[in-house]
Every structure is written in structure tokens, then in C-alpha cells.
Amino acid sequence: VIDERELFERAAGRFDPPTDAWDRLHRRRDRKRRNQRVAAGALSLALVAAGLGVVISVLRDADRPLPGGGSNQVVRPEIVGPCFEGDPCFDTDIYRIRVDGSEFARLGTDPARDIAFSVSADDARIAFHRVEGDSASTSTADIYTMTFDGTDVRRLTDDPAIDGFPAFSPDGTQIAFASGRAGTFDIFVMNADGTDVVRVTEFQNDGLDDLHPTWSPDGTRIAFIRGLAPPGKAGRLWVMDADGSDGHVLLDEPLVGFPAWSPDGTRIAFQMELASETRIGVLELATGNVLDLGPGALPRWSPDSSRLAISDVGGGIEIIDLADESRTFIAGSGDAPVWSPDGRWIVFNDAGLTAGGKDAAKPVLQAPSPGEAIAGFTESGIPFLVVRHSDGTLTAVEAVSPHLATGDVRKLLGWCVSSRTFDDKFHGARFDEFGRYVSGPSPSGLVPLSVEVVTGEPPTFRLGDRLPALPRDGSGQMPTGPLCMDLEATPLVAPDIAESGLTPEELAASSPTIGSRWSIEGTLLVSPGGEAWLCASYVDDICEAGAPVTGPIVEGEDELVVEGTWFVIVQDGQLVDPIRAA
Amino acid sequence: MHASLRAVAEPHDEGAVADQRASFEDFFHAEHARLFRALCLVTGSRQEAEEVAQEAFLKLWERWDRVSGLEDSTAYLYRTAMNAFRSRYRSKMRALKRAVVVAPATDDAFAAIEDRDIVIRALRELIPQQRAAIVLTALLGYSSEEAGQMLGIKASTVRALSTRARTTMRERVGEAT
Numbered sequence: 001v002i003d004e005r006e007l008f009e010r011a012a013g014r015f016d017p018p019t020d021a022w023d024r025l026h027r028r029r030d031r032k033r034r035n036q037r038v039a040a041g042a043l044s045l046a047l048v049a050a051g052l053g054v055v056i057s058v059l060r061d062a063d064r065p066l067p068g069g070g071s072n073q074v075v076r077p078e079i080v081g082p083c084f085e086g087d088p089c090f091d092t093d094i095y096r097i098r099v100d101g102s103e104f105a106r107l108g109t110d111p112a113r114d115i116a117f118s119v120s121a122d123d124a125r126i127a128f129h130r131v132e133g134d135s136a137s138t139s140t141a142d143i144y145t146m147t148f149d150g151t152d153v154r155r156l157t158d159d160p161a162i163d164g165f166p167a168f169s170p171d172g173t174q175i176a177f178a179s180g181r182a183g184t185f186d187i188f189v190m191n192a193d194g195t196d197v198v199r200v201t202e203f204q205n206d207g208l209d210d211l212h213p214t215w216s217p218d219g220t221r222i223a224f225i226r227g228l229a230p231p232g233k234a235g236r237l238w239v240m241d242a243d244g245s246d247g248h249v250l251l252d253e254p255l256v257g258f259p260a261w262s263p264d265g266t267r268i269a270f271q272m273e274l275a276s277e278t279r280i281g282v283l284e285l286a287t288g289n290v291l292d293l294g295p296g297a298l299p300r301w302s303p304d305s306s307r308l309a310i311s312d313v314g315g316g317i318e319i320i321d322l323a324d325e326s327r328t329f330i331a332g333s334g335d336a337p338v339w340s341p342d343g344r345w346i347v348f349n350d351a352g353l354t355a356g357g358k359d360a361a362k363p364v365l366q367a368p369s370p371g372e373a374i375a376g377f378t379e380s381g382i383p384f385l386v387v388r389h390s391d392g393t394l395t396a397v398e399a400v401s402p403h404l405a406t407g408d409v410r411k412l413l414g415w416c417v418s419s420r421t422f423d424d425k426f427h428g429a430r431f432d433e434f435g436r437y438v439s440g441p442s443p444s445g446l447v448p449l450s451v452e453v454v455t456g457e458p459p460t461f462r463l464g465d466r467l468p469a470l471p472r473d474g475s476g477q478m479p480t481g482p483l484c485m486d487l488e489a490t491p492l493v494a495p496d497i498a499e500s501g502l503t504p505e506e507l508a509a510s511s512p513t514i515g516s517r518w519s520i521e522g523t524l525l526v527s528p529g530g531e532a533w534l535c536a537s538y539v540d541d542i543c544e545a546g547a548p549v550t551g552p553i554v555e556g557e558d559e560l561v562v563e564g565t566w567f568v569i570v571q572d573g574q575l576v577d578p579i580r581a582a
Numbered sequence: 583m584h585a586s587l588r589a590v591a592e593p594h595d596e597g598a599v600a601d602q603r604a605s606f607e608d609f610f611h612a613e614h615a616r617l618f619r620a621l622c623l624v625t626g627s628r629q630e631a632e633e634v635a636q637e638a639f640l641k642l643w644e645r646w647d648r649v650s651g652l653e654d655s656t657a658y659l660y661r662t663a664m665n666a667f668r669s670r671y672r673s674k675m676r677a678l679k680r681a682v683v684v685a686p687a688t689d690d691a692f693a694a695i696e697d698r699d700i701v702i703r704a705l706r707e708l709i710p711q712q713r714a715a716i717v718l719t720a721l722l723g724y725s726s727e728e729a730g731q732m733l734g735i736k737a738s739t740v741r742a743l744s745t746r747a748r749t750t751m752r753e754r755v756g757e758a759t
Contacts, residue, residue, distance in 0.1 A: 004748075008721035011701035012619035018632055021614055022607070025639055 094128060094150070096340070096347045097330060099319065107150030107347075114144075115349045117165055120192070121303075121341045122172035124148040128349075129164040129177075143177050145192070148340065156194030167213050168192070169242075176200075176213035176222055176242075185209035187224050189242065200244035208235065212258050215242070217265045223250065225257055237270060237283070251283055251290070258298050262305040269299040269308055280310055280320065293320055294327075298336045302343050309337035309346050317348055606646045610639055613659055616722075620660075623705060623717045624667060638663035660722070661732040664714060668734070704754035708747050715743035716751070 018024070092113040095106050107126070108114050116128040126148060131141045141162045146153040157163040161181035168175055173192055178185045182199065187210045190197040200222070201210040212225045222242050226249075227235015237256045240247035255273035262269065265285075272281045280293040293299075296310035296318065305322075312318045312329070317337045319328045334348040614635065621631035641662050642649050649655050705713055711733075718729040719740065726737040726744070733740065 004720050005723070007701050008623070008717065011705070012623055012721060014702070015619045015622040015628060015631070017615040017618040021618070021632065021635070022610060024632075025610065025636055025643070028636055028640055029643060 092335075092349045094126065094347060094349050095334065096148070096345045097317075097334075098345055099330065099343070105150075107146065107148075108153070110153075115336055116338055116347045117336065118168045118175070119148070119338050119340055119347055120145075120168040120172035121170060124341055125168075125172075125192075126338075126347055127166035127168055127175055129166060131164075143175065143194070145175075148345075154194070156190065157197070163188075165212050167215060169215050170217050170219045174219075176215060178209075178211045178213065178224075185211050187211075187213050187222060187244075189222075200242070201240070201247065202244065203247065210238075211235075214259045214261045214268070216261050217263050223259045223261055223268055225259060227254070237268065253290075256281070260300050260308075262301045263303055264305040266305070269301060271297040271299065278313070280308065282308075282322075293325060296320075300338050302339050303341055304343060309339060311335045311337065317346060319346075602646055602650070605650055606643055609642075609650070609655065613656060614639070617659060617663060620717050620722055621663060621667070623702070623721065624664075624710065624714045626706070626710070626713070634663055634666045637666040641666075657724075657728065657732070660718070660724075664718075664732040665734070667710075667714065700754075701751070704751040707750050707754055712743045712747035712750075715740045716747040719744050720748075 092115060093106060093108045093110070094114050094116045097105075110130065113131040114128050115131070116126050118127040119125070120127070124147075125145045127143065127145050129141045130144050140160060141164045142155060142159065143157045143163050143166045144153055144155050145166075156166075156175070157177070157179070159179065159181050161179055162185075163177055163179045163181070166175050166177045169189075174189055175192055176187060176189045179188050179199075184207060186199050187201040188197055188199050201224070203210075203226075208226050210224050210226050213222050214224070215222055220242055221239055223237060223239045225235050226238045235256065236249050236254055237251035237259055238247055239250045250268070251270075253272060256270045257272075259268050259270040261267075267285060268283045270281050270283070271278055273279075274281070274292065277295060278297050280296040280299050282291040282293060282299075283289075284291065293308070295313045297313075298311045299308045299320075300310075301308060302319075307322060308320045310318055310320060311334070312327075317330050317334045319330060320326070321328070330346065337346045337348040339346060617638070618631055618635050621634050622628055625631050625634060638659060642655070642659055649658055652658055708716070714733055715729060718724045718732060719726060724732070726740040730737040730740045
């Protein structure tokens with residue numbers, strides 16, 4: 001008698017590992033870092049020179065490729081297709097999230113790309129720039145403000161050149177911004193209502209851009225970035241009096257961007273290119289020391305100067321506590337975080353939430369009512385749903401479908417849904433009894449989608465029966481294409497229950513309760529509506545090799561008549577009735 | 583105010599970084615061969631196994647400051663590898679819509695590699711999900727609960743898959759011997 005483990009050891013031993021694995025891993029890591037650097041550089045370039053934020057999600061995409069290699073695309077059912085960077089439908093809007101993650105709101109729905117940069121200390125108005133146009137050559141941007149609720153949107157500048165990076169003065173009466181109206185970018189200051197625009201940087205015509213203004217807390221000076229116009233990357237950190245006098249370099253490092261003067265006046269945080277990586281630096285004004293806080297971009301101070309909100313390299317938002325440099329992850333998707341004056345909220349912008357969707361009448365995290373679900377992607381790109389059952393309970397489920405590869409959430413909803421506990425960063429997202437988001441690492445990336453979630457007992461049926469209901473997407477269409485099997489339902493093989501090692505209770509627990517899915521070991525033929533697929537083999541819950549079957553199908557020849565909505569099972573070449581567990 | 587300017591510093595604790603790297607390298611050399619061999623059985627392909635192993639190790643390396651503190655970083659490695667394995671197979675499915683041949687999968691690299699070993703031949707009969715379950719439990723000695731966590735499925739499902747795999751393999755091995 002040969003021990004089973006010994007057999008496996010022997011089999012495994014036939015495979016000698018490659019001797020250069022460690023070197024290959026090194027090269028792979030270097031390659032990935034290079035890609036990240038390219039993306040980080042593209043962020044600065046895009047913000048400054050190519051239309052102020054058109055490609056603001058590049059960091060996310062570089063570090064976290066989603067299925068299909070696309071961007072963080074989430075599609076609403078009513079929209080024709082996903083939007084990618086550069087598409088006319090690509091959009092960024094402004095959101096706010098409580099620092100503890102307990103509340104979340106979308107503040108705008110304009111089809112132009114809105115990016116917030118400052119919140120006034122007195123009345124918490126949000127200053128943002130709005131980019132219009134679909135390419136770098138045609139894009140323009142102007143400065144706007146709105147209330148903290150996203151209402152009362154006021155346009156402050158109306159110049160054909162790019163006006164961007166607005167920064168409220170500490171007393172809220174003025175806004176500094178950068179504008180290209182004089183050829184290269186210069187710093188301008190205007191009243192908070194857009195009047196009395198004054199150009200304050202008028203250095204020699206040396207072709208340098210002046211960008212990213214930030215006020216000293218006493219309002220007497222402005223720090224900014226001064227760098228080469230082409231290629232539009234960040235430059236050196238400068239400071240000047242608020243009227244433009246006494247301008248001089250403050251930090252002689254050439255690749256610094258987005259400075260933020262701490263409210264206590266002692267430090268200036270910024271992003272910097274260090275060892276070809278975008279990192280957060282903090283300049284201590286009293287000593288000239290620069291503290292390196294690690295990877296990140298676009299730092300902004302909390303009102304008490306104890307923390308920094310940053311865009312992390314994964315395309316999300318983190319908070320760094322300066323006391324111990326610890327990081328807290330608060331949103332999986334988003335850029336350019338800005339604190340509210342009371343320190344309770346972070347305002348940021350995000351594209352993934354709105355890609356393709358302009359209808360934001362409903363809040364992003366609206367409670368899913370029965371028959372609805374919230375869909376999103378976990379950090380590693382696994383699509384999931386939060387569904388509300390008829391009894392009011394909520395379940396987070398993983399959505400698995402061939403269509404995830406194309407980001408077409410419509411087609412995966414209600415189909416191929418299996419219960420699963422998430423171990424990604426969305427794990428732990430909690431919802432209250434009304435389905436409202438309560439807490440969790442990030443609600444960002446979630447979009448309400450209307451789907452029909454079939455609840456209750458899975459339908460039982462026999463060959464030739466018409467199923468009473470099948471999952472449909474928001475438009476009422478049946479999913480098409482190759483189908484999935486439910487991992488949990490895989491062992492549903494009645495004749496072999498005893499041999500399968502499952503107790504009846506385990507079988508019952510494995511019975512699907514969401515959607516109507518059945519899987520039988522062996523070959524599976526499924527017709528979700530007009531199209532049948534014969535699955536010859538499957539991997540995980542995915543049909544790995546199959547083909548559509550059409551036309552008259554005769555029992556015994558792997559063929560069946562496909563008409564309407566049917567589930568048909570072929571096992572070992574023979575048609576069998578679906579068998580329900582328990 | 584003029585600050586006295588200094589060059590931007592590299593991360594403060596270079597020693598700690600070096601220690602981290604050395605620690606990870608030790609871990610890599612200790613675990614790579616075993617993981618690679620297990621993945622060969624699971625994926626059926628030496629090339630696929632190395633790709634998955636590289637992907638898993640790279641992820642751990644990027645998170646090593648946290649992973650190294652885990653009670654069982656090896657289990658974390660296998661879990662990451664199994665996730666990578668699942669993701670890769672899901673990706674393969676993108677091409678499925680173009681599939682027109684109704685036949686068992688022909689891309690199973692077991693057909694192209696070691697064909698002499700009876701166990702390997704028997705594994706060819708299994709679906710990859712079953713392979714993963716039985717390799718994790720029978721070869722690597724993980725419990726159904728642990729394997730279930732790695733594969734993202736229930737322990738009961740692991741048991742069922744393993745049982746089914748065992749039955750099939752027993753038949754094939756029996757036939758061959």
C-alpha cells in the first residue's frame with residue numbers, strides 16, 4: 001500500500017523548479033516599479049499640462065490592473081457601455097466621505113471633470129476646477145465653487161486658457177489659482193466671488209510655469225511650484241509674499257509638486273519624485289529638514305496639522321498620522337483629497353464612480369431595496385454585489401462572470417453569483433438594517449444597479465419545464481454568453497451523496513439561494529434565454545471549454561430543443577433532471 | 583523665512599529595509615520549490631506554475647512588512663497563489679466566447695509534459711478545481727478548512743472536491759496498476 005501523500009510527493013518531485021526564479025522575480029519587480037513610475041509621472045504631466053486631471057486615475061490603473069486591463073470602470077445599466085480615459089463620457093466628480101468612513105455623498109454630476117482642491121475655512125465652500133473638452137489640445141478649465149452639499153455652483157473664471165488649482169486664503173476671502181492666460185502658467189489671486197483678478201507672479205519670461213499655490217496660515221505668503229513648462233512636470237518649491245513680491249526658492253529640489261502649507265505654519269507637505277517614485281515629503285520650515293513619508297501624492301493637511309490625507313499609489317485615499325507615520329486606508333478609489341474645516345470630512349474626486357453614468361439623482365450608496373443590488377470592485381478587481389433579500393437581510397456576494405472581463409456589470413448581475421466572504425479591502429464593509437453603508441475600508445467604487453435578485457427557494461424543474469424565473473439585468477435582458485457554475489453548488493450530485501462526503505445538511509447549505517443556478521458534475525448544457533451552451537469542462541465556477549448549441553437538439557446526441565428559458569443538464573452524455581440538494 | 587536647504591533624504595532606516603529584503607529572500611528560497619511543484623500539479627503546466635508562483639511571491643514581497651509578521655506567512659503565500667491561479671483561469675475565459683469546439687479542454691498542458699507518472703496522468707482526469715483541492719490537502723497537508731480559505735470556497739466543498747478527485751484518481755491508478 002502506497003501512502004497517498006507519498007504518491008503526490010513523488011509526482012511533484014518530477015518538476016524541478018527553475019534555478020533563476022529569484023532573479024526573475026527581481027526583474028519582474030523592477031518592471032512593475034518602472035510601470036508605476038511612468039504612471040506617476042503621467043499623473044503630474046496630466047494634471048499640469050494635459051488638461052488638469054484628465055488622467056487622474058493613472059496611478060490606480062498602474063498598480064491595480066482590473067479584469068480586462070481597463071480602468072476602474074463601473075457601468076450603470078442604463079448606459080450603453082463603459083467609459084475609458086479619453087472617452088467623451090469619461091467623467092470625474094466630487095465626493096465627500098467622513099474620515100471614519102461612516103458617511104459618503106456625491107456632490108456633483110456635471111459631465112465635465114471636476115476636481116476639488118480647497119475648502120474654505122469660514123463657510124466650507126469647495127473650490128474646484130472643471131475641465132471641459134476631450135483631449136489635451138481642446139481641454140480648458142475654469143474655477144468654480146459650490147457649497148459643501150454640492151449646491152449653489154458658481155463659476156468664478158471664464159477664460160479660454162486653463163485656470164486651475166484653486167486655493168482659498170485662510171480667511172476665505174480670496175482664492176489663489178494658476179492660469180495659463182499669460183502664456184505660461186502664473187499665480188493669480190482673486191476675490192472669493194471671482195472679482196478683482198490679479199496676476200501675482202510676473203517673473204522674467206523664462207518659460208517657467210508657476211503652479212499649485214498654497215497659502216501660509218496667516219495669509220501673507222503663498223508657496224507654489226515653479227518649473228519648466230514643457231514637459232509640464234513639477235518644479236521647485238518657491239515662496240513669495242501674497243502680492244507677488246520677494247519670490248524665492250524654498251526647496252532646491254527639482255521634482256516637487258502640490259505643496260500644502262500646514263495650518264500651524266511650521267511645515268509644508270508636498271509630493272516629490274524620489275528615486276523615480278512619487279512620495280510624500282514634509283519640509284520643516286524651522287530646520288529645513290525634509291521628512292520622507294513614503295509613497296503617495298497630493299497631500300493635504302488636517303486642520304489640526306496632525307495628519308495628512310494623500311492619494312495612495314493604489315489609486316485610493318489614505319490618511320497619514322504624523323505622530324507615528326501610520327496610515328489609515330479610507331477609500332479604495334479617489335484622488336486629490338481635501339479636508340473639511342472641521343476635520344470630519346474628506347472631499348475628493350473620483351472617476352470610477354461615474355464612468356459612463358451621469359444620472360446621480362440617487363446617492364452612490366443608496367440602500368439596495370429588494371430586487372436591487374450595489375455593485376463594485378474589490379481592491380484586486382473582483383466584482384461583487386451587495387444584495388438585499390426579501391427578508392431584509394443583506395449579503396455581500398462575489399459576482400463571477402465572463403463579462404467581468406469587459407467590465408460589463410450588467411451582464412454579470414443576477415448571474416453566476418456565489419456567496420463568499422471577501423478578504424479584500426472591501427471585506428468588512430457593513431450595512432445597517434436599511435442597507436445604508438455603515439463602515440468599512442471604502443465604499444468608493446460602488447454603484448447602485450438595478451437587478452432582479454431571485455430570492456427564496458431555488459426553482460425546481462424537470463427537463464422540459466419552463467423555469468419560473470431567471471435572473472435578469474437592469475434592462476430586463478437575460479444574460480447571454482458562456483455561463484458559470486456555482487462553486488457552492490458543485491457537489492449537488494444526488495446519486496453520489498453518500499460517496500461525496502457531504503451530509504444532507506452540508507448539501508442544503510450548499511444550495512444556492514441567490515439567482516437560479518444549478519450545476520451538476522460532468523458536462524453541463526445551459527440555456528439562459530435563446531442561447532444554449534454546452535460546457536465540456538470548467539475551471540472553478542467558470543465554463544472553461546464550451547460552445548453555443550443552436551437548432552433542434554435530440555436527446556442522446558447531446559442535443560436538445562432550445563426554446564425560451566430552459567435549464568438542461570447533460571451528465572456523462574446523458575440528459576438528466578436537475579437534482580436539488582436536500 | 584529662509585529654510586536651510588538640505589537634500590531630500592532616502593528612507594531613514596536603510597538597515598531595516600535591508601533586513602526586510604534578506605528576510606524575504608530567505609522565505610523565497612525556503613518556499614519556492616515546494617510551491618512551484620504543487621502548482622505544477624494544480625495547473626498542469628510548468629510555465630503556468632512558475633508564472634503563478636512569481637505573481638504570488640511578488641505580491642508578498644510588496645507587502646512583506648506586514649506579511650512577515652503574520653503567524654503563518656506560508657499559508658498566506660499559498661492563499662495568494664491560489665487566488666492568482668483562479669484569476670488566471672478566469673482571464674482565460676475571456677476567449678471563451680470564441681470557443682466553438684465542444685470538446686474537453688485541449689490546452690491542458692499535462693498532455694505536453696510528464697506523462698509517465700501515474701499520479702500525474704490521473705490528475706489530468708480532474709478539473710483544476712479538484713486538482714487544487716486534492717493537492718492542497720493530500721500533498722501539502724492543509725485541512726479542508728484551510729484549503730477552503732485558500733480557494734475561497736467552503737470546507738465542505740473542498741471535502742467534496744477532494745473526495746471526488748480521490749475517487750477518480752483511485753480508479754485511474756487502479757486501472758494503471
